[in-house]
Amino acid sequence: MEPKSETRIEGYAADISSIREAQGRIKSFIRRTDVLTSKTLNALSGKHLFFKCECFLNGYIGSFKIRGACNAVFSLDDDQAAKGVVTQSSGNHGAALAFAAKMRGIPAYVAMPSIAPKCKFENVMRYDAQIIKCDPTLQSRETTASTIVQQTGAILIPSSNDPRIISGQGTMFLELLEQVPQLDTIIAPISGGGMIVGIDSLAAKSINPSIRVLAAGPSGANDAFQFEAAIKIIRLPETKTIADGLRAFLGNHTWPVLRDLVDDIILVEDDEIVEAMKLCYQVLKVAVAPSGAVALAVVLSKSFLNNPIWQNECNRIGIVFSGGNVDLGVLWESLRNLETRRFLPNTFLQVTSYTHLNY
Amino acid sequence: MEPKSETRIEGYAADISSIREAQGRIKSFIRRTDVLTSKTLNALSGKHLFFKCECFLNGYIGSFKIRGACNAVFSLDDDQAAKGVVTQSSGNHGAALAFAAKMRGIPAYVAMPSIAPKCKFENVMRYDAQIIKCDPTLQSRETTASTIVQQTGAILIPSSNDPRIISGQGTMFLELLEQVPQLDTIIAPISGGGMIVGIDSLAAKSINPSIRVLAAGPSGANDAFQFEAAIKIIRLPETKTIADGLRAFLGNHTWPVLRDLVDDIILVEDDEIVEAMKLCYQVLKVAVAPSGAVALAVVLSKSFLNNPIWQNECNRIGIVFSGGNVDLGVLWESLRNLETRRFLPNTFLQVTSYTHLNY
Numbered sequence: 001m002e003p004k005s006e007t008r009i010e011g012y013a014a015d016i017s018s019i020r021e022a023q024g025r026i027k028s029f030i031r032r033t034d035v036l037t038s039k040t041l042n043a044l045s046g047k048h049l050f051f052k053c054e055c056f057l058n059g060y061i062g063s064f065k066i067r068g069a070c071n072a073v074f075s076l077d078d079d080q081a082a083k084g085v086v087t088q089s090s091g092n093h094g095a096a097l098a099f100a101a102k103m104r105g106i107p108a109y110v111a112m113p114s115i116a117p118k119c120k121f122e123n124v125m126r127y128d129a130q131i132i133k134c135d136p137t138l139q140s141r142e143t144t145a146s147t148i149v150q151q152t153g154a155i156l157i158p159s160s161n162d163p164r165i166i167s168g169q170g171t172m173f174l175e176l177l178e179q180v181p182q183l184d185t186i187i188a189p190i191s192g193g194g195m196i197v198g199i200d201s202l203a204a205k206s207i208n209p210s211i212r213v214l215a216a217g218p219s220g221a222n223d224a225f226q227f228e229a230a231i232k233i234i235r236l237p238e239t240k241t242i243a244d245g246l247r248a249f250l251g252n253h254t255w256p257v258l259r260d261l262v263d264d265i266i267l268v269e270d271d272e273i274v275e276a277m278k279l280c281y282q283v284l285k286v287a288v289a290p291s292g293a294v295a296l297a298v299v300l301s302k303s304f305l306n307n308p309i310w311q312n313e314c315n316r317i318g319i320v321f322s323g324g325n326v327d328l329g330v331l332w333e334s335l336r337n338l339e340t341r342r343f344l345p346n347t348f349l350q351v352t353s354y355t356h357l358n359y
Numbered sequence: 360m361e362p363k364s365e366t367r368i369e370g371y372a373a374d375i376s377s378i379r380e381a382q383g384r385i386k387s388f389i390r391r392t393d394v395l396t397s398k399t400l401n402a403l404s405g406k407h408l409f410f411k412c413e414c415f416l417n418g419y420i421g422s423f424k425i426r427g428a429c430n431a432v433f434s435l436d437d438d439q440a441a442k443g444v445v446t447q448s449s450g451n452h453g454a455a456l457a458f459a460a461k462m463r464g465i466p467a468y469v470a471m472p473s474i475a476p477k478c479k480f481e482n483v484m485r486y487d488a489q490i491i492k493c494d495p496t497l498q499s500r501e502t503t504a505s506t507i508v509q510q511t512g513a514i515l516i517p518s519s520n521d522p523r524i525i526s527g528q529g530t531m532f533l534e535l536l537e538q539v540p541q542l543d544t545i546i547a548p549i550s551g552g553g554m555i556v557g558i559d560s561l562a563a564k565s566i567n568p569s570i571r572v573l574a575a576g577p578s579g580a581n582d583a584f585q586f587e588a589a590i591k592i593i594r595l596p597e598t599k600t601i602a603d604g605l606r607a608f609l610g611n612h613t614w615p616v617l618r619d620l621v622d623d624i625i626l627v628e629d630d631e632i633v634e635a636m637k638l639c640y641q642v643l644k645v646a647v648a649p650s651g652a653v654a655l656a657v658v659l660s661k662s663f664l665n666n667p668i669w670q671n672e673c674n675r676i677g678i679v680f681s682g683g684n685v686d687l688g689v690l691w692e693s694l695r696n697l698e699t700r701r702f703l704p705n706t707f708l709q710v711t712s713y714t715h716l717n718y
Contacts, residue, residue: 040418055644059399062644278687285414285421285683287644324644328637332691 007209009202009261013163013253016206019170022071026168029070029103033057033172035179040283045299048316050180054172055288055324060123061095063289063323064172065159069096071168072157073104081106084154088134088141090116092323093159098129109154111144113137117327161251166202173203176318183211184313187295188320190215190258190265201261212263212314216298218290219267266304272297274334277326290330292322366568368561368620372522372612375565378529381430385527388429388462392416392531394538399642404658407675409539413531414647414683419482420454422648422682423531424518428455430527431516432463440465443513447493447500449475451682452518457488468513470503472496476686520610525558532562535677542570543672546654547679549574549617549624558613560620571622571673575657577649578626625663631656633693636685648685654678 006016036051054064073085084107087097094110101108108129112121113136124131134144149156158165177183186204201213273290276297280288288296296319304310365375395410413423432444443466446456453469460467467488471480472495483490493503508515517524536542545563560572632649635656639647647655655678663669 038418053644059397059642281646281687282684283418285412285646287640287646325641328640328687328691328694332687335687 006206009206012202012257012260014166014170014202016203018163018167019174019203019206022067022075022164022167023171023174025074026067026070026171029100030057030067030171032175032179035176036284036286038283041279041296044279045317046311047299047314049296049299050176050183050316050318051284051286051296052172052176052179052318052320053286053324055286055292055321058099060126060325061092061099062325063092063096064169064320065092065096065323066099067171068160068162068165068168069093069100069157070103071171072162072164073097073100073106075164076155080155083152084108085157086145086148086152086154087111087157087159088145089159090136090141091120092123092325094120094129095123095127097157098124098127101129102127107152107154109148109152111141111148113141119325119327123325158251161253163253166253166257170200170203172320173200174207176320177204177207177211180316180318183208183316183318185212185214185310185316186318186320187214187216187266187298188318189291189294189322190217190262202257205261213261214298214310214314215258215262215265216295217265217267218273218294219269266298266301268294268297268301268303270334272301274331276300277331278335280321281331286321287324287326288321289323289326292320292324295319295321365565368565371561371616371619373525373529373558373561375562377522377526378533378562378565381426381434381523381526382530382533384433385426385429385530388459389416389426389530391534391538394535395643395645397642400638400655403638404676405670406658406673408655408658409535409542409675409677410643410645410655411531411535411538411677411679412645412683414645414651414680417458419485419684420451420458421684422451422455423528423679424451424455424682425458426530427519427521427524427527428452428459428516429462430530431521431523432456432459432465434523435514439514442511443467444516445504445507445511445513446470446516446518447504448518449495449500450479451482451684453479453488454482454486456516457483457486460488461486466511466513468507468511470500470507472500478684478686482684517610519558520612522612525561525612525616528558529562531679532559533566535679536563536566536570539675539677542567542675542677544571544573544669544675545677545679546573546575546625546657547677548650548653548681549576549621558616561616564620572620573657573669573673574617574621574624575654576624576626577632577653578628625657625660627653627656627660627662629693631660633690635659636690637694639680640690645680646683646685647680648682649689651679651681651683654680 009015033056034053036053037049041049055062057063057066073081081104085097085101086109087093088111090113094112098108098110109132110124110129111132111134112124114133115136121131132144132148134140145156148154173186176186188200204211204213273294276293277288277290279296280286280293298304299317299319368374392415393412395412396408400408414421416422417425432440440463444456444460445468446452447470449472453471457467457469468491469483469488470491470493471483473492474495480490491503491507493499504515507513532545535545547559563570563572632653635652636647636649638655639645639652657663658676658678
């Protein structure tokens with residue numbers, strides 16, 4: 001990749017330089033994740049799909065969140081780092097921050113709602129972080145985190161609305177574009193919290209300004225979609241979706257990127273997400289979380305199939321599997337409740353195979 | 360790999376030459392499957408584990424069975440092939456044979472017990488094979504297959520007790536030893552049908568005579584274990600295990616290999632198999648079927664941990680994930696019923712990561 005061919009996109013919380021710096025900073029902790037392809041899923045979508053498997057990152061962490069957490073922790077100077085880091089998280093970011101802090105040998109404090117599932121507590125405790133339980137409201141979580149900052153002097157590392165986190169997550173798109181240079185489209189999940197697209201479109205558009213970046217979201221947590229109309233940051237009163245990793249909210253660092261650099265937001269229903277998870281499991285044999293499978297759900301959705309622009313112009317599509325931490329019980333219950341809506345034409349399935357790209 | 364360094368093992372249904380011929384014959388249909396490693400699972404076992412992911416083969420087929428099926432179908436001459444192929448199978452071999460026949464453009468007939476799960480019928484129908492339903496007894500299955508042979512002139516391709524199948528399956532071990540040359544041990548699942556070890560030890564021992572080959576089986580289907588004592592082929596009156604792919608029986612082509620070339624057979628309980636599946640899912644994010652996870656269950660079992668020879672001499676261990684077709688409902692019910700027997704010491708989990716070997 002020749003740096004001179006890059007477009008300088010400025011005025012946001014991160015840019016291609018800070019993303020490249022992050023890549024150098026985290027490379028000893030973060031392996032380059034695999035890109036999978038599947039003839040079966042290509043046939044089903046009518047497209048060339050390239051699955052970026054962030055679910056394969058670091059065992060139990062199993063999520064892209066470790067990129068931003070490592071970048072944030074290792075960008076602190078020694079004095080800043082000495083007192084540790086703090087965040088509030090009920091999920092992957094807490095475990096990722098605990099991992100990064102342990103790698104640096106500093107304390108980590110994680111404010112977690114007391115009702116969080118046992119496995120999420122375990123994933124944070126695994127790396128010896130100190131857990132401070134709080135009420136399951138955003139206000140209680142934020143207040144608890146602030147109190148820890150005051151008491152310990154630790155540095156607050158938010159889960160997404162932070163330049164260090166944005167630069168770290170952006171490294172995923174650098175990798176993907178190096179692995180599959182001729183992509184014309186990227187589809188990635190978006191949380192209210194600006195999960196990936198609001199963030200990583202910075203990297204993609206810098207390297208290839210003509211690439212189309214589509215955000216995939218669950219219709220039960222569509223604050224980002226409402227942003228498009230409102231052009232302001234709103235917080236939905238309630239979110240309800242199986243994609244629990246996508247229930248967060250956008251912020252002042254992430255929203256401008258989404259507004260300016262993401263081409264479209266496409267919403268899908270929960271049963272479409274569950275069906276995409278099932279395909280990941282049955283065809284690819286890979287565990288993908290609901291919030292990770294939403295981008296595959298989009299490319300198989302009627303909205304996508306019926307849109308002539310996307311059908312004509314989106315052909316080589318990167319699909320981001322953002323994480324793989326899925327509660328088997330939830331998945332199974334969802335599958336049982338799912339009526340099979342999609343009947344696969346026989347021609348789709350005559351030739352099926354599965355390859356990892358070598359790189 | 361220099362052929363001159365190989366040991367010539369003769370007098371069995373296949374040898375290193377027929378396995379290398381099979382490798383050439385099937386290479387356009389069978390990709391080299393990935394080998395995964397995990398620091399978490401290394402720490403848990405105290406060994407260096409290398410997971411050979413046959414579950415990644417060819418989408419819905421998702422099993423090593425496609426190797427033997429392709430070798431058998433493509434080793435037929437045109438006259439033999441013209442009338443098609445036939446087998447009896449309730450599982451992966453039927454789908455694999457249907458795939459191979461479709462690739463060659465010849466008919467396939469599969470005798471299947473009428474009570475087989477819907478998904479198994481779908482996997483065979485996907486490749487346009489003709490299904491002939493029969494009773495769910497081995498006798499009915501074999502009689503039905505014979506009748507099809509008589510009526511159609513198609514060639515019978517058994518699921519394992521066949522030189523062409525044995526040579527095809529052996530290609531998996533050729534690959535694994537090329538990918539990880541310093542293995543001192545291989546653990547693979549064994550069915551009564553001689554699933555892998557009875558077969559592939561031919562390849563392993565030819566290339567590296569000092570390699571230790573261990574067969575992993577469920578204690579609920581232990582005919583192979585009983586063979587060790589009886590030194591004759593027996594058929595258990597009943598098999599009962601979650602590892603439904605391991606319920607078949609050994610035959611005259613497979614049993615001598617098992618007897619002479621497999622070093623030990625280690626049995627595990629169903630709850631150990633379920634726990635191994637859970638680790639595959641939670642740590643590796645890979646779907647592994649019960650019959651595929653049995654080799655990981657062995658390396659984590661008390662039998663293995665308490666055996667001083669295995670503990671001292673088995674250090675770099677290839678673990679065969681033979682297939683990935685798992686019924687999520689069965690897995691979930693099993694997990695719910697499983698009491699957590701293993702408490703993971705904290706030190707095991709302080710550093711966790713996951714890598715694909717590049718090759």
